[in-house]
Amino acid sequence: MSRGPFIFLAAFFALASSWFGLVLVPQAQLGRQVESKTVPAGDIYPQARPGLAAQGREVYRANGCASCHSQQVRQDGISIGMAVVKPGTNLTELVEAILKVAPELGRNRAARLVQELPKPILTGVTRMEADKARREIAVTGAKAVVTVEPVGPDIARGWGKRRSVAADFLFDRPVMLGSQRVGPDLASIGSRAASEEWLLGHLYAPRSVTPGSTMPTYRYLFEKRRIQREPSPEALRLPEAFKPEQGFEIVPKPEAKALVAYLMSLKATAQLFETPMLLPPEPASASTNAPAATSGGTNSPTRP
Amino acid sequence: MTREPANVIAAEPAEPKAGGVTMPMWLVWALAIAGYWGMVYFDSRGGWFNTQVYAPYATLDEVTALQPASDADAFVNWGKVKFKETCELCHGEDGMGKPNQAPPLAGSEWVNGPANRVIRIPLHGLSGPIEVAGKQYNFASSMTAMGAALPAEDLAATLSYIRQAWGNKSPAITTEEVSAVKAATAGRTQPWTVEELKGIQ
Numbered sequence: 001m002s003r004g005p006f007i008f009l010a011a012f013f014a015l016a017s018s019w020f021g022l023v024l025v026p027q028a029q030l031g032r033q034v035e036s037k038t039v040p041a042g043d044i045y046p047q048a049r050p051g052l053a054a055q056g057r058e059v060y061r062a063n064g065c066a067s068c069h070s071q072q073v074r075q076d077g078i079s080i081g082m083a084v085v086k087p088g089t090n091l092t093e094l095v096e097a098i099l100k101v102a103p104e105l106g107r108n109r110a111a112r113l114v115q116e117l118p119k120p121i122l123t124g125v126t127r128m129e130a131d132k133a134r135r136e137i138a139v140t141g142a143k144a145v146v147t148v149e150p151v152g153p154d155i156a157r158g159w160g161k162r163r164s165v166a167a168d169f170l171f172d173r174p175v176m177l178g179s180q181r182v183g184p185d186l187a188s189i190g191s192r193a194a195s196e197e198w199l200l201g202h203l204y205a206p207r208s209v210t211p212g213s214t215m216p217t218y219r220y221l222f223e224k225r226r227i228q229r230e231p232s233p234e235a236l237r238l239p240e241a242f243k244p245e246q247g248f249e250i251v252p253k254p255e256a257k258a259l260v261a262y263l264m265s266l267k268a269t270a271q272l273f274e275t276p277m278l279l280p281p282e283p284a285s286a287s288t289n290a291p292a293a294t295s296g297g298t299n300s301p302t303r304p
Numbered sequence: 305m306t307r308e309p310a311n312v313i314a315a316e317p318a319e320p321k322a323g324g325v326t327m328p329m330w331l332v333w334a335l336a337i338a339g340y341w342g343m344v345y346f347d348s349r350g351g352w353f354n355t356q357v358y359a360p361y362a363t364l365d366e367v368t369a370l371q372p373a374s375d376a377d378a379f380v381n382w383g384k385v386k387f388k389e390t391c392e393l394c395h396g397e398d399g400m401g402k403p404n405q406a407p408p409l410a411g412s413e414w415v416n417g418p419a420n421r422v423i424r425i426p427l428h429g430l431s432g433p434i435e436v437a438g439k440q441y442n443f444a445s446s447m448t449a450m451g452a453a454l455p456a457e458d459l460a461a462t463l464s465y466i467r468q469a470w471g472n473k474s475p476a477i478t479t480e481e482v483s484a485v486k487a488a489t490a491g492r493t494q495p496w497t498v499e500e501l502k503g504i505q
Contacts, residue, residue: 135375
């Protein structure tokens with residue numbers, strides 16, 4: 001050990017440089033971040049979670065939900081396109097204009113498309129091409145929009161509309177990003193779960209709502225009690241196989257209600273400057289109350 | 305069995321000593337290559353530590369170009385992205401030009417002058433001495449036809465950007481204007497000179 005100070009300095013700089021890169025730089029970068037405005041609506045984002053949801057975050061933390069569920073949606077890129085929203089007065093002219101920007105469609109398909117608007121016409125083009133196509137459509141009096149859609153494996157699974165960014169976690173302490181995905185990502189569970197009741201049923205007996213789920217049951221968040229005179233309005237309506245014996249009912253404890261409030265508050269879908277999105281308009285016929293697309297353990301490629 | 309005499313002590317090996325060795329050349333090269341790769345990697349994905357630039361975006365301008373905007377704004381935003389790719393190396397991010405490389409674009413009467421003049425410069429280049437904003441510039445090498453390979457739309461967007469950035473306030477240039485000039489000067493291979501350009505309105 002004739003080089004004591006030298007070895008000490010080498011170790012010190014090795015540790016100091018990782019501290020610099022992993023602690024100091026991110027802190028300088030994101031440490032002073034504040035609420036920002038959504039684009040283009042101009043709402044303040046994020047909003048602090050309501051009281052019950054903030055309590056639920058502690059339940060989420062205490063039960064180790066983050067060891068199997070992540071809260072970070074990844075994004076590979078974007079797909080820019082153009083969608084026709086509304087026809088003008090002259091459909092024939094619109095068909096001609098569509099054929100001009102997308103000749104590969106063919107006259108028959110274009111004629112069918114204009115009957116079922118809104119419809120995406122172009123995808124995977126540049127912003128300039130989309131803008132140009134939009135202008136071509138606009139001269140016929142029809143309304144067309146440029147669409148910017150985030151794409152990636154997580155988004156294809158319906159786990160979110162865009163990637164997660166630092167602003168999504170601004171008021172969460174600690175931030176429970178999670179590192180494993182034994183179950184599906186929960187960054188936007190609040191916008192795809194069917195209802196609070198669905199989530200309660202899932203917590204009490206995951207397989208009662210999602211057959212084949214590998215999630216453990218969280219029955220201790222619920223109380224099994226004897227029905228007094230009439231069943232409680234809060235009691236879970238479970239399928240036959242999961243029902244308690246005759247004369248008993250399952251009601252959620254305050255922890256379960258708080259946890260569900262927290263899960264319903266997980267909606268990382270706001271349009272921010274850092275995540276440009278111009279989503280195509282929903283087709284008029286699509287039902288707004290689609291069933292929940294979560295199935296524990298399996299990565300089913302379903303859209304909410 | 306004979307015991308070794310107690311008074312003979314086996315010689316203990318000497319305390320090891322660290323000697324000085326010169327760093328092998330291959331290690332120097334390996335570190336240099338790793339450092340260079342790191343810089344290239346950062347340059348293409350780092351976003352310069354901007355908190356508003358997340359993957360898959362690499363620069364703030366890419367994010368800006370995708371924001372919901374009016375047609376005119378989207379056009380100019382796109383022009384900024386193209387400017388960075390094509391012109392910024394010599395004319396500078398601030399449009400002030402660079403010594404011995406390029407004259408300024410900010411406040412330049414050539415940029416803010418007639419549209420038909422400014423379109424011709426990137427299409428075929430420019431050679432010879434030039435006076436910009438009251439200052440005489442004479443560079444060793446002429447400007448090459450930087451915009452010749454750009455589609456008319458991209459060139460129009462880039463020119464619209466330089467005509468509206470850094471305090472310039474000239475009307476945007478349309479794709480049709482660029483296409484018209486392209487068609488009118490189709491056969492030309494030589495860069496323009498100041499005298500030629502002055503004849504164009």
